[in-house]
Amino acid sequence: MMRRLLFAEESVMSNALHLLEDLEPSIQEFRDAVLSGLGTRQKTLPCKFFYDADGSRLFDEICNLPEYYPTRTECRLLGEHAGEIAALVGPRARLIEFGSGAGVKIRLLLGPLDRPAAYVPIDISRGHLLAAAAELALDFSGLKIMPICADYTKPFALPALSGSRPGIDVGFFPGSTIGNFTPDEARGFLSRVGRMLGRGSAMVVGVDMPKDESILLSAYNDKAGVTAAFNLNLLIRVNRELGGNFVLDRFVHEARWNGVLGRIEMHLVSRCDQEVRIGSDRFTFAANETIHTENSYKYTIDQFQAMAIGSGYKPKAAWIDEAGLFSVHMLEVHE
Ligand SMILES: C[S@@+](CC[C@H](N)C(=O)[O-])C[C@H]1O[C@@H](n2cnc3c(N)ncnc32)[C@H](O)[C@@H]1O
Incomplete structure (x- = not known):
């Protein structure tokens, strides 16, 4: 560091x-975390990397949403x-x-x-x-x-x-x-x-x-789509900082309630079978496969x-x- x-x-x-x-x-810590997270069976990206300048601005917008x-x-x-x-x-x-x-x-x-x-x-x-x-x-x-x-x-x-x-x-x-x-x-x-x-x-x-699950789901799936932009910004950041080639409209934001573990989960869902490159590394996604980006335990x-x-x-x-x-x-x- x-x-x-x-x-x-x-x-x-x-x-x-x-x-x-x-x-x-x-940047090396970011790269290591991304490559290792996308290399696991359930792909993950650590939520701490949401917060570049755009991510922080989007989070501040989330705080003012009526659902949040x-x-x-x-x-x-x-x-x-x-x-x-x-x-x-x-x-x-x-x-x-x-x-x-x-x-x-x-x-x-x-x-x-x-x-x-x-x-x-x-x-x-x-x-x-x-x-x-x-x-x-x-x-x-x-x-x-x-x-x-x-x-x-x-x-x-x-x-x-x-x-x-x-x-x-x-x-x-x-x-x-x-x-x-x-x-x-x-x-x-x-x-x-x-x-x-x-x-x-x-x-x-x-x-x-x-x-109530409905209150939670609407807080993390807001109508204006700000939480979706916040979640997708992680892919923009990977593209910009690590040389990735994620095509943004091939992924969609989804928040799910996991009642067994008592947590909201945020995912980015692949809309199709696809391959993504990050530098010289390649990652394949099946349609509907997800990247798990955040938990929010209650x-x-x-x-x-x-x-x-x-x-x-x-x-x-x-x-x-x-x-x-x-x-x-x-x-x-x-x-
Ligand atoms: C959910 S926001 C909360 C912001 C503010 N404390 C509030 O209550 O509205 C999380 C904040 O923690 C920062 N953050 C997240 N993970 C972090 C980490 N591992 N180390 C330091 N800061 C982190 C983010 O940049 C962001 O400002």
Whole structure:
């Protein structure tokens, strides 16, 4: 992994916006993941590679779709309970957000927080991360912002803070991004993050809940076709960055509910028998064969709290909207 430092947007003349720590995955990592994923019997592509500049823009559009209940429901919950979260967290906390995206939800937590020591947004999508950090610096002048472009499934170190800091570290993982991991991966991620933050730290996690299949299917199969464009953008990215020759209209987006595993699955379905080249590698597709691109697991409060306890956390609070669509959990790192 290449490690280099870049100046964050020079146009932002705030000395509170720190240098970007750049651990963006290399093109070789992307190539290896794509070739190995397309070489398995059920072809797969890792969802973390959705997020190039176009993918991040499309995800932000998804968040505003009428069918996509998670974003507005989670924002409402965070807005309603930010005061309680701030009281549990205490003064001078350092906030560390995993998959910070457009940086919309952190604003809801920052408002009532007592003199936060710093904000560390971590995201794989470098340009989007920089733009969001620069905007936040304009709106929260004086807040120390220390962006890291990294794949949070890989080990990396948190920045050192100068001076004494009486507050705790608080991890923030909204958007039900935890649901993109399998349960085993989610436990591994939570345990690793718990060790990174340290005993006595806190973690705030947004978790989507099981619900009527029709609500789920329309959220991931929106009428405007934005989720379809987001899914297909992965093939555009393979073509552009890895020399692929996917013909886009030979694949179609499909979201399926897998009731046995409690997850939404996103697939790209081949419309015909075809062969695709990526550089010198060739992959054959039968008609209706799919590339599985994303999972989105749904957890009840009890299921998620059991997972958190098994990963070294003590549940401190859980908030749900009145329709029981979405939950926000506050956890304490226990082990
Ligand atoms: C589902 S979006 C959620 C965005 C935002 N947190 C929200 O709640 O609206 C996932 C975010 O995590 C980032 N991301 C996905 N996989 C990642 C990984 N392995 N490492 C770092 N960032 C990742 C994406 O770029 C994207 O911004």
